[in-house]
Amino acid sequence: MKSSLKLFTLLFIIVCLPYLTMAQNVSSEQGSELLTSMNQYLKAVNLEKGIISSKDNLKDFLSIAVEDNWNKDIRFWVSAQWGTKDYNGFISKQFELKGNDLTSIGNGNRPAKKSEGKYFGINFDGDNDYWVNSSFKSAQPFSVFIVFKTDETNAENVLLESAGTKTNQIKIENGKDGKPELVIESGGTFKIPGLTDGVNYILIEYNLKDSKVFINGKLAYNNSIGHSDFDGIQIGKGTVNNKYNYFKGSIYELGILQTTLNDQSRNTLFNFIKETYNLR
Numbered sequence: 361m362k363s364s365l366k367l368f369t370l371l372f373i374i375v376c377l378p379y380l381t382m383a384q385n386v387s388s389e390q391g392s393e394l395l396t397s398m399n400q401y402l403k404a405v406n407l408e409k410g411i412i413s414s415k416d417n418l419k420d421f422l423s424i425a426v427e428d429n430w431n432k433d434i435r436f437w438v439s440a441q442w443g444t445k446d447y448n449g450f451i452s453k454q455f456e457l458k459g460n461d462l463t464s465i466g467n468g469n470r471p472a473k474k475s476e477g478k479y480f481g482i483n484f485d486g487d488n489d490y491w492v493n494s495s496f497k498s499a500q501p502f503s504v505f506i507v508f509k510t511d512e513t514n515a516e517n518v519l520l521e522s523a524g525t526k527t528n529q530i531k532i533e534n535g536k537d538g539k540p541e542l543v544i545e546s547g548g549t550f551k552i553p554g555l556t557d558g559v560n561y562i563l564i565e566y567n568l569k570d571s572k573v574f575i576n577g578k579l580a581y582n583n584s585i586g587h588s589d590f591d592g593i594q595i596g597k598g599t600v601n602n603k604y605n606y607f608k609g610s611i612y613e614l615g616i617l618q619t620t621l622n623d624q625s626r627n628t629l630f631n632f633i634k635e636t637y638n639l640r
Contacts, residue, residue: 394423394426398418401457402415405442405455408445408453410445410453411446413441417439417442418441421632430617430621433618434457435502435618436460436615437457437615438615440479440482442455447467448467451470460495461493470489472485474610478638480612481611484610485606485608489597489607492594492595492597493523494523497589499589501566501619502589503566503615504530504562504564504566504615504616505616506520507612508561508610508611509559510540510608516600517531517607517609518606519532519595520593520595521593521597522589522592523593523594527545527588528545528590529545530545531543531605535551540555542573542575550573552581554576555575555576561577562575563621564585576639577634595607595611595614612637
């Protein structure tokens with residue numbers, strides 16, 4: 361009986377060993393990818409004498425991106441919890457995860473970083489603050505993720521638009537009921553309700569006829585939103601009725617992925633954001 365048990369155990373180990381080894385290799389590869397991404401970002405910030413607000417938050421974000429296998433699809437991502445460079449109380453540069461850093465022209469156009477309890481926000485004054493990166497480009501299918509809070513929505517309040525000739529703008533305005541709503545200008549005007557007066561997080565999946573918009577974790581729109589891409593991005597500034605409009609409020613996270621997420625990955629990201637910013 362004992363001999364049979366030993367033989368069975370040995371056979372089991374022999375059969376399972378390749379699969380156990382493969383699992384260990386996957387885990388090792390993920391750990392290596394996480395470490396590489398962390399080190400590259402930290403090195404870029406340190407070389408320019410920037411400040412990392414939360415290494416733990418950066419590591420946690422990269423961990424879920426690597427584990428859910430969309431880290432390589434990140435085209436652009438900035439967070440107020442990560443790297444920034446201060447100058448006279450304002451942010452002269454916000455360090456982006458893939459090296460497409462954000463800058464603004466002149467001291468008077470720079471937003472300020474402020475503490476909001478255990479997390480930070482990048483505050484735009486609604487007058488002339490904005491970020492720009494003209495070299496960034498993306499094409500469908502892609503996703504845009506933004507965590508923000510507006511100070512007022514009496515008129516259009518532009519979050520993000522294409523810096524080049526392509527039409528693609530994301531803004532906030534008051535709806536007919538007086539409540540803030542998301543407005544997407546992308547081969548048409550799409551007005552989507554569901555925003556709150558506090559911190560909001562939105563995910564817009566540009567995917568031709570099968571586009572989706574999630575507001576605070578809930579599916580708010582599922583249809584076409586036009587064939588619009590980004591040729592450069594401008595954050596906190598946009599053109600409305602042939603005039604410049606500036607965002608008034610705080611932007612916490614802004615990311616662009618060259619993919620759309622599956623349900624599990626999307627929910628994992630949403631839960632991470634809710635925990636980071638104390639959201640329900």
